[in-house]
Amino acid sequence: MLAYSGKRLLQAVVSIVVASIIIFLVAEALPGDVAQMILGQYATEESLQALRKKLKLDEPIYIRYFDWLAGAFRGDLGTSLSKTGVEVGPLLLRRARNSLILAAGAMVVIIPISFLLGIIAGLRPGSWFDRLISITTLGLISFPSFITGLVLILIFSVQLGWLPASSAIDLSQGWLSQIPKLILPILALSGVMLGYITRHIRASMVKVLRSDYTRAATLKGLGRRTVITKHVLRNALLPAVTVIAINLGWLLGGAVVVEATFGYPGVARLVLNAIQHRDIPVMEAGLLFVVTAYITVNFGTDLLYTLLDPRIRYDRGGS
Amino acid sequence: MVDSSPNLAPSLWERVKSGFSYLIRLRDKPLGFAGLVIILFWIAISILAPYITPYGPTDFSTDKFVGPSLQHPFGTDRWGRDVFTRVVAGSRTAFSLALSATFLGLVGGTTLGLSAAYFGGWIEEVLGRLMDILMSFPALLIAMFVLGVLGPGTINVIIVIGIAHTPRIGRVARSATLQVKNQEFVEAARVRGESDLYIMGAEILPNILDTLGVEAAIRFAYSIFLSASLGFLGLGVQPPTPDWGLMISESRSYLQVAPWLAIFPALAIASMVLGANFLAEGLEEVTGGGQ
Numbered sequence: 001m002l003a004y005s006g007k008r009l010l011q012a013v014v015s016i017v018v019a020s021i022i023i024f025l026v027a028e029a030l031p032g033d034v035a036q037m038i039l040g041q042y043a044t045e046e047s048l049q050a051l052r053k054k055l056k057l058d059e060p061i062y063i064r065y066f067d068w069l070a071g072a073f074r075g076d077l078g079t080s081l082s083k084t085g086v087e088v089g090p091l092l093l094r095r096a097r098n099s100l101i102l103a104a105g106a107m108v109v110i111i112p113i114s115f116l117l118g119i120i121a122g123l124r125p126g127s128w129f130d131r132l133i134s135i136t137t138l139g140l141i142s143f144p145s146f147i148t149g150l151v152l153i154l155i156f157s158v159q160l161g162w163l164p165a166s167s168a169i170d171l172s173q174g175w176l177s178q179i180p181k182l183i184l185p186i187l188a189l190s191g192v193m194l195g196y197i198t199r200h201i202r203a204s205m206v207k208v209l210r211s212d213y214t215r216a217a218t219l220k221g222l223g224r225r226t227v228i229t230k231h232v233l234r235n236a237l238l239p240a241v242t243v244i245a246i247n248l249g250w251l252l253g254g255a256v257v258v259e260a261t262f263g264y265p266g267v268a269r270l271v272l273n274a275i276q277h278r279d280i281p282v283m284e285a286g287l288l289f290v291v292t293a294y295i296t297v298n299f300g301t302d303l304l305y306t307l308l309d310p311r312i313r314y315d316r317g318g319s
Numbered sequence: 320m321v322d323s324s325p326n327l328a329p330s331l332w333e334r335v336k337s338g339f340s341y342l343i344r345l346r347d348k349p350l351g352f353a354g355l356v357i358i359l360f361w362i363a364i365s366i367l368a369p370y371i372t373p374y375g376p377t378d379f380s381t382d383k384f385v386g387p388s389l390q391h392p393f394g395t396d397r398w399g400r401d402v403f404t405r406v407v408a409g410s411r412t413a414f415s416l417a418l419s420a421t422f423l424g425l426v427g428g429t430t431l432g433l434s435a436a437y438f439g440g441w442i443e444e445v446l447g448r449l450m451d452i453l454m455s456f457p458a459l460l461i462a463m464f465v466l467g468v469l470g471p472g473t474i475n476v477i478i479v480i481g482i483a484h485t486p487r488i489g490r491v492a493r494s495a496t497l498q499v500k501n502q503e504f505v506e507a508a509r510v511r512g513e514s515d516l517y518i519m520g521a522e523i524l525p526n527i528l529d530t531l532g533v534e535a536a537i538r539f540a541y542s543i544f545l546s547a548s549l550g551f552l553g554l555g556v557q558p559p560t561p562d563w564g565l566m567i568s569e570s571r572s573y574l575q576v577a578p579w580l581a582i583f584p585a586l587a588i589a590s591m592v593l594g595a596n597f598l599a600e601g602l603e604e605v606t607g608g609g610q
Contacts, residue, residue: 026468135350138600142592144544146551146567147585150574154581158574165574250457257459257548261571268460272552275467283467290460 005303012299019291024065027284072288078281082274088285092267096289098169099266102258103251105186106193111244114197115237121198122205122236123228133198140195149188149261156184167262185262189255193247200243201236208236238308245301250294334525338532344605351601357594365410374401376408376561384577394579396569405561406583412562413591417542419477424484424538429524429531431485432492437500437519447493450486458483458541459548466554476555480545484538491534495527502526529606536602540595547588563588 035051036043052058059067071077077088121133157165167181208214209232217227256268271286273279345351364371374380380399387394393402435446453461462479469475499505500523508518549555550564558565563584570580 023464026464029468134600138350138596139593142540142544142596143589144548144551144564144592146548146564147589150567150571150581150585153574154578158578256463257551260552272463275463276553287460287464294457 004306008299008302012295015295016292019295020069020288021065023284023287023291024068025061027280028061028064068284072285077285080279080282082277082279082282088281091282092270092285092289095265095267095270095286096293097171098264099251099255099259099268101182102185102189102255102264102266103248105182106189106251107244107248109186109190110194110197110247114194114201115240118198118201118240119205119233119236122202122209125202125206125209130202133202137195137198140191141199143191145188145192145258146261148191149184149258152184152188153261165262167264169265185258185264188261189251189258193251197240197243197247201240204236204239205232208232211235238305241305241308242301245297245304248297334528338528341529341532341602341605345598345601348601348604350597351604354594354597354599354601357590358598361410361414361591361594364407365414368407368411372401372404372407374404376400376405377559378404384573386577387579393583394577396566396577396580397573402566402580402583405566406563406587408561409563409566409584409587410591412556412560413543413546413588416473416477416480416546416556417539420480420484420542420546421535421539423477423481424488425531425535427481427485428488428490429492432489433496433519433523433527435489436493436496437515437523443493446489450489453482453486454490458545462545462549463552463554466549471549471554471557473556473560476546476549479549480542483545484542488531488534488538491530492527495530496523499523499526533599533602533606536595536599540592540599543588543592543595 035048035055035057039047039051057064068078075089077092080086080088080091083091117133117137121127121130124130153165156163163180163184165184167185169178169181171178213235214227214232217231218224222230255266256272258264259266259269260272267286267289271283271290274283274286342355345355378400380395380401382391382395383397383399385391385395385399391401391403393406395401396405431446431450435443458480461483462476465479465482466475469478505518505522508522513522546555546562547564547567550562551568553565553568556562556565558569566584567581567588570577570584573580
């Protein structure tokens, strides 16, 4: 167990380091002179030179990479290029907290509903309820979240006027007052994932119900209720842990469409804006955060999975 | 497989016939049949686009923000462009993006997955690891990153979506090849002294086409989904090209006054993705995959 965890930890750290190198190299390869971008096109050659020296742009690339990485460990991620003078570290933290709120909200919606629907549909494959769930979930995964989001805005903001269409939350105004702004983005974010996870749990249930040990448990003379709660549910719901964790990682960086639809100040939209404005320090820091969060969540899931499932130990490759 | 002699590879003609027989067998699968009808409908629309649209997709006029009427069934936008025309023309953008990206992903994924499974050993190990890493990041995030570097545009969107598909198709191609590669007709070809390339292309590939066909339908649906999302984010096809995601993005400032600007492109995207997903589900049932 310990050896496996150690190996898996090493793997996670190596993945993060490789990802950080790729992010840094690609960001540095972007066309455009950073010094020129900061000072504008009328800057004199001397001031450009001075700024390049100050930003260490004249150093070799590997030195700059280690400077950047060391800075990241100290929490110093530089200053933004597009929002002059804004420090990247605190900005990223604020955005990350907002993304986490959104992801947590979506999980609260998704987990109970998908488990309930997936289990009921999986218990009676082919029944009308199962077919209804099958069609509904296919529908859910077919609608990109900006469409779900716009439909929600059209109904609840434009027509009914119950909830705000823009979700530019500001936590300094107090938590409670911000809750109405969170409802629509959370619902829009939940749609696709609710579809995927429900389908996954349903398929997992069907597979376990047809397995030999379920048959054995039934033949042993156990009642259906006991077989299902003691044998089927346990084995069928374990894989769902992985699916949920992967989706949690996805929520932290992949929520960009929902964040853009509602103008929500999350980390994914920060990265999107940084890419569009060639704001390299913000882009690098944002991507590094997303990748690290993603890999960490996957690592945590693998450990949790090993703890929950005694069949898997030591040598399981990859994630 | 409908083949009666299991130790011979079925001919290409038999393959084509069985491909059509799958489509015909969709009749008994309501979901898959509905998907087929929706996709055929959109194919017809995109072929007939120039003949059924009364205006040009980028024609300006002075009739701005006109609601749906006989003259403009889906209304007009802020430049006075006919939304019906743009939705119909957008089907061509959607098809050309999604088909090219799916094709690119199929070529890349099949090449990687098939050779990984065929050669085994360290080649399989290295390719497998590569696909794992690529797959461990959200497709949209990779797309954003790459488009940030390459810049937005039609060709770049196709490349990015194709790259995002490659590891997923690769995994499917690999497991399909593993099931086929030890069968007698592959053995026979090897004994005949055929080259590896011939065996992979002429013996194994035709026998994993069923699986790849289902996967292609799923990836096609996801291509529409992704390209619409990228268009919506402003990273995809650029204005004034009629693109559904882009149209919805542009409609956002006018939701109060002109909701039709968002509704019709949204219906178009939703129906096409839904159709492709239904079709994939039906194909999976009739080809006996997914079990």
